[in-house]
Amino acid sequence: MAAELHPCSGKLIGLSNSNRTAQRNQPVQEFNNGLVLSREPLKDRDVFTVRIDKKVNSWSGSIEIGVTSLDPAGLDFPSSATGLKGGSWIVSGCSVLRDGRSVLEEYGRDLDQLSEGDRVGIQRSAHGELHLWVNGQDCGAAASGLPTGLWAVVDLYGKCTQVTVMSCEPPSLAERDTERETVEEQEDEEEEVVVCGVREGEFGGLTSAVNLAAATNGTLEEVPELPPTHNRPDKFPNNLEPETGLTEHQLFDVLNNAIVSLYRSEDNGGGDLGGGGTGTDSGTGSRGDRGSSSGGGSINGNSSDSGGGTGNTGSVSNSPAGGGGARLGAVTGGMLTNDALLFHEKCGTLIKLSNNNKTAERRRPLDEFNNGVVMTNRPLRHNEMFEIRIDKLVDKWSGSIEIGVTTHNPNNLDYPATMTNLRSGTIMMSGCGILTNGKGTRREYCEFSLDELQEGDHIGLMHKASGALHFYINGIDQGVAAAQTPAVVYGVVDLYGMAVKVTIVHNHNHSDRLRRNNAIMRALSPDVGRPRPALSLTPDTDAPDRLLFHSNCGQKAAIISEGRTALRPHATDDFNHGVVLSGRPLRSNEVFQVRIDKMVDKWAGSIEIGVTTHNPAYLQLPSTMTNLRSGTWMMTGNGVMHNGTTILDEYGHNLDRLKAGDTVGVVRKEDGSLHFFVNGVAQGPAAWNVPPSVYAVVDLYGQAAQATIMDDVVDLPPLPEDSSEGPTVMSPSSPCSVAGGNSANDLRFHQLHGTNAVITNGGRTALRQNCRSEFNDAIVISNRCLRDGELFEIVIQKMVDRWSGSIEAGKIMAGVTAIRPEELEFPNTMTDIDYDTWMLSGTAIMQDGNTMRNNYGCDLDTLTTGSRIGMMRSATGDLHYYINGVDQGVACTGLPPGKEVYAVIDLYGQCVQVSITSSSGPQDNSLCTSNITEKSFSIHSPVAGVAHRLHSKHGKNVVLLGEGCQAVRVGGYAHGIVFSAKELKTDELFEVKIDEVDDQWSGSLHMGLTTLAPPELPSCPMSGLSPSLTQLRCKVTWLLAGSEVRRNGLLQRQNYGASLDRLTVGNRVGVKRCSDDTMHVLIDGEDMGPAATAVAKNVYAVLDLYGRVTAVSIVSSSVLEDAGSVKAPSLSSDSCSEGEEDRTPVEGGEPALVHNTVMAFLENHGKNIQLSHQNLTAARVSSYNQGLLVTAQPLPRQQLFQFQIDRLNASWTSSLSLGVIGHSPDRLNFPSTACCLKRSVWLLQRDSVFHNSLKICENYGPNLDTCPEGTVLGLLVDGNSCLHLYVNGMDQGVAAQDIPTPCYPLIDLYGQCEQVTIVTNTVSTVGGESGEARCQGDMEKADMVDGIKESVCWTPHPEVNPNKTCEYQALCSRFKDLLTLPDGYFNEDAKYNLCYCESCHKLRGDESYYKRGEPPRDYALPFGWCRFALRIKPHCEVSNSFKKWHIAYHGTSVGALRRTLDHAQLLSGTSSIFSVSPVKTEGPNGYSEPEENSSNSLPGRDRERDREVPRVQLSPTMRYSGLEMFAPKVQFRDPRSHCCHQAQVGFQVCVRPGSYKVGPQTLGASEPLDPRFSNTEIEWITKDQGGTLLYGLLIRVE
Secondary structure (H helix, E strand, C coil): CCCCECCCCCCCEEEECCCCEEEECCCCCCCCCCEEEECCCCCCCCEEEEEEEEECCCCCCCCEEEEECCCHHHCCCCCCHHHCCCCEEEEECCEEEECCEEEECCCCCCHHHCCCCCEEEEEECCCCCEEEEECCEEEEEEECCCCCCCEEEEECCCCEEEEEEEEEECCCHHHHHHHHHHHHHHHHHHHHHHHHHHHCCCHHHHHHHHHHHHHHCCCCCCCCCCCCCCCCCCCCCCCCCHHHCCCHHHHHHHHHHHHHHHHHHHHCCCCCCCCCCCCCCCCCCCCCEECCCCCCCCCCCCCCCCCCCCEECCCCCCCEECCCEECHHHHHHHHCCCCCCCECCCCCCCEEEECCCCEEEECCCCCCCCCCEEEEEEECCCCCEEEEEEEEECCCCCCCCEEEEECCCCCCCCCCCCHHHCCCCEEEEECCEEEECCEEEECCCCCCCHHHCCCCCEEEEEECCCCCEEEEECCEEEEEEECCCCCCCEEEEECCCCEEEEEEECCCCHHHHHHHHHHHHHHHCCCCCCCCCCCCCCCCCCCCCCCCECCCCCCCCEEEHHHCEEECCCCCCCCCCCEEEEEEECCCCCEEEEEEEEECCCCCCCCEEEEECCCCCCCCCCCCHHHCCCCEEEEECCEEEECCEEEECCCCCCHHHCCCCCEEEEEECCCCCEEEEECCEEEEEEECCCCCCCEEEEECCCCEEEEEECCCHHHCCCCCCCCCCCCCCCCCCCCCCCCCCCCCCCCCECCCCCCCEEEEHHHCEEEECCCCCCCCCCEEEECCCCCCCEEEEEEEEEECCCCCCCCCCCCCEEEEECCCHHHCCCCCCHHHCCCCEEEEECCEEEECCEEEECCCCCCHHHCCCCCEEEEEECCCCCEEEEECCEEEEEEECCCCCCCCCEEEEECCCCEEEEEECCCCEECCCCCCCCECCCCCCCECCCCCCCECCECCCCCCCEEEECCCCEEEECCCCCCCEEEECCCCCCCCCEEEEEEEECCCCCCCCEEEEECCCHHHCCCCCCCCCCCCHHHCCCCCEEEEECCEEEECCEEEECCCCCCHHHCCCCCEEEEEECCCCCEEEEECCEEEEEEECCCCCCCEEEEECCCCEEEEEECCECCHHHCCCCCCCCCCHHHCCCCCCCCCCCCCCCCCCCCCCCCCECCCCCCCEEEECCCCEEEECCCCCCCEEEECCCCCCCCCEEEEEEEECCCCCCCCEEEEECCCCCCCCCCCCHHHCCCCEEEEECCEEEECCEEEECCCCCCHHHCCCCCEEEEEECCCCCEEEEECCEEEEEEECCCCCCCEEEEECCCCEEEEEECCCCCCCCCCCCCCCCCCCCCCHHHCECCECECCCCCCCHHHCCHHHCHHHHHHHHHHHHCCCCHHHECCCHHHCEECCHHHHHHHCCCCEEEECCCCEEEECCCCCEEEEECCCHHHHHHCHHHHCEEEEEEECHHHHHHHHHHCCCCHHHECCCCCCCCCCCCCCCECCCCCCCCCCCCCCCHHHHHHCCCEEEECCHHHHCCCCCCCCEEEECCCCCCEEEEEEEEEEEECCCCEEEECCCCCCCCCCCCCCCCCCCEEEECCCCCEEEEEEEEEEC
16 A cells, blocks of 8 residues: 555644655644544555654653544544544553553553654554554554454654654564564563473462462452563463473463453453453543453453453563563562562551552551651662552641652661651652751752642652652652662651551553543543533523533632632632632633632732633542643733643733732633633733633632632622631621612722722722832722712722831821812822812821821721721711721811812822722711621621621631621531630620521531630631530530530530521521620520520630531621721731731731840759859750750740850750740759650750650751851740740741740750850840841832842841851851952942851741842742852942842853953853863962863864854853853862862852843753753843843852
8 A cells, every 4th residue: 555644634734745744733832633544544464654753842642553444534533543433443652542442551662752763653464463563673462353444543642743654564574583583582581480480389389379369350469461472372271280281481371361361350340351252341440540451361261241340550560571571570570479569567666568568557547647657678670660559648637648768778777757857868758848868958849749649649759770869749750859869779658647558559651641541531521622511510590501610629629609609718728729610611702700809828829710621520620720731721820821831921911910809811712712811901812723612710729719700790799808818817898888779889990090000890999009119109089979978988908018117108098189080190199189189198187288187086097907998078068087987077178069079099108909898878977887798698787886707717617708797618517616706795695697508417506605715726727626516625615506505515404495406597596695694595586595504704606507507697796886996807927928918027916025024044954054144144064965944934925035056066966956844844853855855845856846755847947956156046925825936036937836824945955055145135026126137038119020029139137147157158258268359349248148058048038939120030049159249330239220130140160250350240251151171280379270261162162153152151040050060160278177178159140131042951951950940941141241240259168
């Protein structure tokens, strides 16, 4: 037949070269629709061979090849070959699929690994077998029983973009001879193995094992499929005596056939082994499962029905034998040899092994979280995969599984409690970081965290022959974790925390398994181009096509409001697993738009939106949609990604900068183009050729916590009251409304406004953009004039502390103006309007910019988030202001009656965002007190006053809505406890109405009173609360459950009144504490009488949304006198993000500088301690232990106790530890070390926290063992009884909770630490005026671009620089002195010099990466280097324009330093990419350097040509610029220690945006050099000599 392709092909295919060459168009944008078929059906024995011409690296997967009985002339081409049905056999990767279903898992060569120029062929033999040929080599039979009349199929899939047909003819004689020789060599090797087995008397055992496996049918696990290289006998002998006449080759074949038949039978669902007929297709499994077809001989003669069952994948570790055959040992695996990778018999004390030592389980998982270490039974081979599957997790502990390698032999190892305690020969992956010998070496190794994996997920590792260690998550290679590891290592798994049970799996085909599952899913799902049935969340027949969210959503997401709203209920605990999809596909030109309802400031990143071809009913939702590698287009940040790969970098408005109330949308147009919208503004085309029938996707990622579909704006529920701040901090709208007047309220903000103002949410919300770099130019005005007696009220939704303490520290100005918006030239501030304007600023009433009156009844500068401001002109021309609904009296008179006046607001200084409340509208000079809530939960307060609120601390399944007026249980039947926001006064009724019930549960609402104060609960809502109210024991609780009254769960009274179990929607339940100390319960307003007596005075109302009751709303109010005091809870410092909030603590969140107790050390102390200086200084005078200290006075709440490390002794290891002790130390018998204290002790040691000698937290703060002399450490117990550690004035966060009163500070002068002194003159108010410490995270006005945090690396505060005595910095400084560079080049102020050694940067709390410049661009901090600040040019200091430049690094040689500094800019000749020379001689100053004009250029480069191109190499990371190729090492002798060291030098430079080009690395490195920067974008080249500014000299010493 002709070696040509058929003219009918996939829609992206272009044919050329007389139809011999096929090319997939748009190879970077599209990965499929690349099918081509042969022009004619194949003849028997003809090999249809193609050559791979081109490949791209944008995708996973590659060429797929096979045969089909479908005639291409009438074929409706699917998107990929795996979608072919009706008699099609396709080889994909190293799997074989028939009609889209897997029939053979491990076969031949891996097609994905082939390169350009490789040849691939497909053949139907004369016996009806399918053979794959790779580079002229036959891979054996892939399938049998093929019909005649088959066309060859080639799929240009994924990486493969072009192929050319080479031939279509039978294989040559030479190739057949080569094939025969290869088979014979394999058979020789296999024979050798079998003969060895016979000599050792194991052949009979082998037969027994096979027969036993056949009899038990299914107990044999993970036997690999063998690619058949020759025919196998179909009979198995009754015995193995010599007279059977079988040769050793035949015995080997029979044995293999039996094993494979057993394996296939197991895969096909069990039963007796199949008969000789053709097996039926099996069902398709998900990840970890597979189906196959079974045939061949029967061992016991009985036929089986292979059905549709699935079996577990996996095969023992197999190594190639000869040319690709499999050794017998690999075949039989653990059944016949001890070579299989199993767990070692010796393991952690709580480990139980099972399943032939392939499964490990930690005993007592709810009582113990460690002692779960297991290791492999033998060392890992090179390139051998060690992979485990997580079988069981418990939701009790923090932390989870850890995996890695160790050089320790398990036979000789004394197993530690956790592997991170092992300080030698161990590399572990923990969370998303890498720990080497227990210390963190890579903070963010990969985007997956082991703590987030679920049951069924796979984790693997591979020790490569090069020495590199790789980890794999669900088959995805996470890259190099460690470049060099020892040759002999064992695999190790630590079943820590949540991880309870794992099993070793032996299927190592990771990437193919993932891609194969996607292919199978594509084959089972409807074709991409075919319309799919609409899926609806609700059976609403009136609106069957309404866009709603599908019920299948991410693990951490929930769908409420009848499918219109999606949220992450625990948004402060998890930042991902929030993927939601539309319930039906989008129509062409149909806009899918959502409004962001709620944001949290804890995480980076925000909402992502896009489309996918995957049906949500069948999709296994990933943690983030950008992890999905097929059929998905997403807008993330300001870029667009297709199948996880960025296709547009700078696309539109950055989604990470959106706020609550903003909207995002997506539409697929009829021409297949994809467009995104932000706040209704089209961002332009983002992608093309998007197939029809795609589903909309929203990923509630990072800060985005809740979103609502905007398909009907009129019916859209209001923003939840927690729309812009932390998890419990709501952005309230007004709690007041006018009955019946809300729907008619048309007051909005006008479309004309100040330059920095943005109007969103349909004109109801105004915000100031660039709120940290701009404080004014944000005036907004009402869209129409106010009527007489009409209130215009706004609520403050967001504020920043950026402008506190400055001249711009005002918060908001409000007033009215007679100037029409069209005529107003919006000035910088309202005070600049000099006519027809009346306003309130602070306490001053101003007219036309002049102060008329001071000390008005309210002060706008004291308002906080949640405060409401209203203004109204009366019919008599008086201007009134209202604060939180309370009239503040007449502000001014004489406003012209009858003249139009507009409300005007100035978002000035700290005020960032406001929204018009629903109470705005006609008023009768009074405000109503009913409450605006969600549409589904309307509330009407029956009494005058301010509605009760629920406290922000609640059960983990509860979501608060409506400013704390509603509670909804979003999952399960328990964990629904909520509290009143305040203590109840005597005879004060707290009443709720039942809004929703779910009849699938039994039980009902519980209600009562408790002495447990919610503020005392931990900040995390998932801990500290019992699942139900009847189990609450920590304080005294009285409650009514059903008709039973209980006290702390104990029954006190039966048959009390009506049963709460009978309540339904609309019923009301209330509770109160009466003046006679009795608790009364009211049902629908009827008092049931006293339920309990002797009730304490200070009690909170408490209720439990248990069982049937899933939602309640408050219908009671407090007395009117509380109106001014009820506000939304303030944002805690825990929820502030470094990127959006200053480090200035929230009021009340930090200690106060009042009545500080003078602290001194107690005379009772360790025996090696000597006190001096009035017991303020303590020194250890001998040995390394017996150095325990406590203070004589207890530590008051909110007071910071600090001490300084005075002296260290390097002769010892380890260092001090500190903490608190909860009992009086006067008579304490001090042990040798603090870790021996067992009662009421909280101890911080290294980077861990211990309670009563048990570790409760790891990776907390800096490692105390690395603190240098001069470091100031502090302890503080806050008002919530939480212990904090301070390092040089910086709070390291909560270390422990529930610290008792009183408690005493404890210090252990251990190891290196020999002397400390209590700091008496340190301000104990962290964040106070004199105690504020600025560091790299603090920001100035010019350091912000659109609210993005910048690195102010040039302004470190000296108090935050902990390296006053850093030995590494001193060593680098001595090397700098040896360079004899003029002092005039360097900044005179040494405080600008920064050390980035591990100790210093951890003590400062540096992040690894920051952004800088306009537009902002990432750069890495130069960890491991020391920076010496250079003197900046005077004109640059004046203009500060260079602060808008980007940060980069340049490696250079020592010899080029002076020349570079002389020219004050980088020169092309200084780049070591043009001159690299090793150092061999020592110079006169004690160091050796390369020659000044060394000319060892790169290979193949012309020196003269290089000089002609004045370009300079830069990089945003020193991991690249600091390589020895760019920064050659020099040797020098330290004049102080007289030791020899090696040093490197480089520059930190500012680069003008636009003056450089981003390109790939030029070293030929295959591994990523920096996890943040791709190797294709890690090198910057500039030719602009004025485009760089030297900022700092960098030195690294080894």
